[in-house]
Amino acid sequence: MRFINEQAIQDIATGASLLGAGGGGDPYIGKLMALSAVEKYGPVQLLDVTEVPDDALTIASSMMGAPSVFVEKFPRGDEYEQLFAKLRCFLGQDIFATYPIEAGGINSMIPIAVAARLGLPMVDCDSMGRAFPELQMSTFSIYGIEATPLAITDEKGNVGILDTISNSWTEKIARAMTVQMGATSSMCIFPIKGRDLKKTCVKKIVTYSENIGKTIRELSKKKGVTIQTLLDVTGGHHILSGKVTDVSRITKGGFNYGKTIIEGIDDDKNKQAEILFQNENIALKRNGEVVATAPDLICLVDFETLTPMTNEGLKYGKRVHIIGLPCDPQWRTQKGIELVGPRYFGYDLDYVPIEKLCKKGAHE
Amino acid sequence: MNYRIGIDVGGTNTDAVILDDQFHLLAKQKSHTSQDIEAGIRNSLHQVLEESQIDRDQITHVMLGTTQCTNAIVERKRLSTVGVIRLAYPATMSVVPYTAWPEDLKEVLSGQYKVIHGGYEFNGEVLSEINESEIRDLLHSWKGKIDTVAVIGVFSSLKDDQEKQVETIVHQELGEQIPVSLSCEIGSLGLIERENATILNSALFGVIKTTAQGFEHALIAEGIHHAQIYLCQNDGTLMSLSFARKFPIFTIACGPTNSIRGASYLSKLQNAVVLDVGGTTSDIGVINKGFPRQSSTAVEIGGIRTNFRMPDIISIGLGGGSIIRKTDKGYTIGPDSVGYQITEKAKVFGGNTLTTTDIAVRLGKAEVGNQQFIADLPIEDAEQIYKQVGSTVAAAIDRMKNSAEEIQVILVGGGSIVVPSKIDGVSKIIRDENGDVANAIGACISQVSGQYEKIYIYDEIQREDAMQDAKYHAVNQAIKAGAQKESIQTVDVEEVPLAYYPGNANRIRIKVVGDLS
Structure with missing residues (x-):
């Protein structure tokens, strides 16, 4: 057990924008929510998943909706008190702790604000190990753990309890409710016992995120920064350093689809990378050959400061490093690949773990 | 003959120019910017008038670009106290106004705020209705405690009715003389960033008032009685003093904008990159159809995140005084500089510090100081450093380009001699003998603009008719601001489909500019 203070929140937010893998929404508003809550209610206890008693009940706190609406209309702050109270009644059991549903983007920050406000601990885990666009894309789904009963609310005070037949239905119905609620909602989802959480979550992801943020913060202050330090901390692979030469985008069905072209510079001169994204980066080709696909993370960081870059902020001339981070091993199972592999996103590609693809590249 | 005067107050220099009505210089x-900016302006004005010996009664226009507002924020001085009203309750209470602001700045502004009922949803529906008695009670409690008010409503950039209603109530309760900033007139989507910009605008009401008065007095003292007076905005257009009193924040970063516009005028290019090399840093901006390209991301002012329009500028640590050091891996250039002490410290002036200017002199690219003082530097080394300067500049210019095509670069600023004449990715470098006062020229040639923004429902009005309507209103705005009708042209059209809004709604924003009549 340890405490999360202001500096830790800053670092986790930086880490979360890397784990957003190009998407996930800017954690900025979430960061302000977490910082405000911690300033008012005190630091948050962070528990290792092994510290959660087997029979204790934990619940994820998250937000759903359009990132472009979050920046304008964000929560009251006390929504989660109500959600926790309703779910406690419905489930007939006290809630021991909360945790992030995803480690990337704004949802990395919500549980910190919630934990501070409710005086609950937060568990050092999530259910994605990164950011994904839909809520059934959770490691819990691999094991058939249900997202419901869940409680959903808006800032006006409307509350819904959902009990669905599958996690895909939860996604559909919660999404429809969210639109009616003004395109953003707050929810408590995936009630899970400590015993199951230990077997199915992505462990120590908050600490991982914090270490990434801390590394980037420290490196930004030094001269002659190398990307190697960040690779050591993340267990990632360097794919290419280059310059963005083209970004094309289209918006379809609530998602941003697009392609980024990056031309190699320095040691990577004469190499080219092409990244296909749907909110998050999904597939990456180097010189025409696939070198990484989801669920592995394809991330871009600023060439000089190593600050993580989201796809919205990319434009011609931006100098970046492309790095690939291995996903949680649970995603590499058959079930996992069905849920979040390249085919789910509509690309006719087999998933091959990034370390194998990168090794192959190195022997060229 | 009629004349116009342009004055630009920068961080280092205050420049003044006089042009005739054909825009001949x-x-x-050029003088150092003094601690007392007002005195500096008076001084420059006096000197440039003495030099030109023109008839002061024939001066028709005077333009001032100044950093006084920026300085006030950075120094936390002369700022007004602000009462902040956010229309959002119960939404957004998780992050209240002034979150993440530096404590000292918040204190200077009095830190008074209240989140009250109001705001809209993303589709224009009401989030919550405003409550008049709630607003009146709040204003009562603020009586005598605040100088100005800032009003920020959720999604007011889509629909501004509530903010305008609140403005009326403020004037009823606190009097017409209390200035109010409305966020819908200042920033775009992004509540926190727009709120921050609106608060800063209110905080600057006192500063802009003294700046305007000081300038008027300076002109009277110099015997200029018949000129129209304008302040420069950061989008390259002018505002009358009465308009400036409502939107002081638009003066922030007008300096780089004036440089870009001045460079464009001198080179007669409408589309190019402008490289303004100073003593310590270089600013790089893009000129697009004669106006600076605007930044699309959040901009920090004095440590506060805002989102109001700003020119898209990058700065690199390279200037005429950048210090060069030898390391085991080769030479490093900057980012520190000898700055204004170049005439004492640089080698060619008899000093001990190797600077970028010394390199240009060593290679015969510039004739300042004494070339003998730098003769001991091996020519190969000088060439290597010169090349390094070129590749630093090339990389920075490349970041600002929209495509891989080669582009023309207009080089201005006092330090421009250190930049090589051949740079990768650049088709041509254009220099001008008056490039050192490009910013004051930019101030002088500024035009006036008109802007109109409205949501049109295309199921009810045809797209072409909507465009015509928006343009009609924008043109009227420009004429009101002093534009000559025949010279008005459209410079920017923004059409944003509002996906969630019923009836095929689109937000149209049209901006036109014209010459001063």
Whole structure:
């Protein structure tokens, strides 16, 4: 057990924008929510998943909706008190702790604000190990753990309890409710016992995120920064350093689809990378050959400061490093690949773990 | 003959120029920006008038670009106290106004705020209705405690009715003389960033008032009685003093904008990159159809995140005084500089510090100081450093380009001699003998603009008719601001489909500019 203070929140937010893998929404508003809550209610206890008693009940706190609406209309702050109270009644059991549903983007920050406000601990885990666009894309789904009963609310005070037949239905119905609620909602989802959480979550992801943020913060202050330090901390692979030469985008069905072209510079001169994204980066080709696909993370960081870059902020001339981070091993199972592999996103590609693809590249 | 005067107050220099009505440069004056900016302006004005010997009664226009507002924020001085009203309750209470602001700045502004009922949803529906008695009670409690008010409503950039209603109530309760900033007139989507910009605008009401008065007095003292007076905005257009009193924040970063516009005018290019090399840093901006390209991301002012329009500028640590050091891996250039002490510290001036200017002199690219003092530097080394300067500049210019095509670069600023004449990715470098006062020229040639923004429902009005309507209103705005009708042209059209809004709604924003009549 340890405490999360202001500096830790800053670092986790930086880490979360890397784990957003190009998407996930800017954690900025979430960061302000977490910082405000911690300033008012005190630091948050962070528990290792092994510290959660087997029979204790934990619940994820998250937000759903359009990132472009979050920046304008964000929560009251006390929504989660109500959600926790309703779910406690419905489930007939006290809630021991909360945790992030995803480690990337704004949802990395919500549980910190919630934990501070409710005086609950937060568990050092999530259910994605990164950011994904839909809520059934959770490691819990691999094991058939249900997202419901869940409680959903808006800032006006409307509350819904959902009990669905599958996690895909939860996604559909919660999404429809969210639109009616003004395109953003707050929810408590995936009630899970400590015993199951230990077997199915992505462990120590908050600490991982914090270490990434801390590394980037420290490196930004030094001269002659190398990307190697960040690779050591993340267990990632360097794919290419280059310059963005083209970004094309289209918006379809609530998602941003697009392609980024990056031309190699320095040691990577004469190499080219092409990244296909749907909110998050999904597939990456180097010189025409696939070198990484989801669920592995394809991330871009600023060439000089190593600050993580989201796809919205990319434009011609931006100098970046492309790095690939291995996903949680649970995603590499058959079930996992069905849920979040390249085919789910509509690309006719087999998933091959990034370390194998990168090794192959190195022997060229 | 009629004349106009342009004055630009920068961080280091205050520049003044006089142009005739054909825009010929008659006189220019460059002096160090003094601690007392107002005195500096008076001084420059006096000198440039002395030099030109023109009839002061024939001066028709005077333009001032100044950093006084920026300085006030950075120094936390002369700022007004602000009462902040956010229309959002119960939404957004998780992050209240002034979150993440530096404590000292918040204190200077009095830190008074309240989140009250109001705001809209993303589709224009009401989030919550405003409550008049709630607003009146709040204003009562603020009576005598605040100088100005800032009003920020959720999604007011889509629908501004509530903010305008609140403005009326403020004037009823606190009097017409209390200035109010409305966020819908200042920033775009992004509540926190727009709120921050709106608060800063209110905080600057006192500063802009003294700046305007000081300038008027300076002109009267110099015997200029018949000129129209304008302040420069950061989008390259002018505002009358009465308009400036409502939107002081638009003066922030007008300096780089004036440089870009001045460079464009001198080179007669409408589309190019402008490289403004100073003593310590270089600013790089893009000129697009004669106006600076605007930044699309959040901009920090004095440590506060805002989102109001700003020119898209990058700065690199390279200037005429950048210090060069030898390391085991080769030479490093900057980012520190000898700055204004170049005439004492640089080698060619008899000093001990190797600077970028010394390299240009060593290679015969510039004739300042004494070339003998730098003769001991091996020519190969000088060439290597010169090349390094070129590749630093090339990389920075490349970041600002929209495509891989080669582009023309207009080089201005006092330090421009250190930049090589051949740079990768650049088709041509254009220099001008008056490039050193490009910013004051930019101030002088500024035009006036008109802007109109409205949501049109295309199921009810045809797209072409909607465009015509928006343009009609924008043109009227420009004429009101002093534009000559025949010279008005459209410079920017923004059409944003509002996906969630019923009836095929689109937000149209049209901006037109014209010459001063």
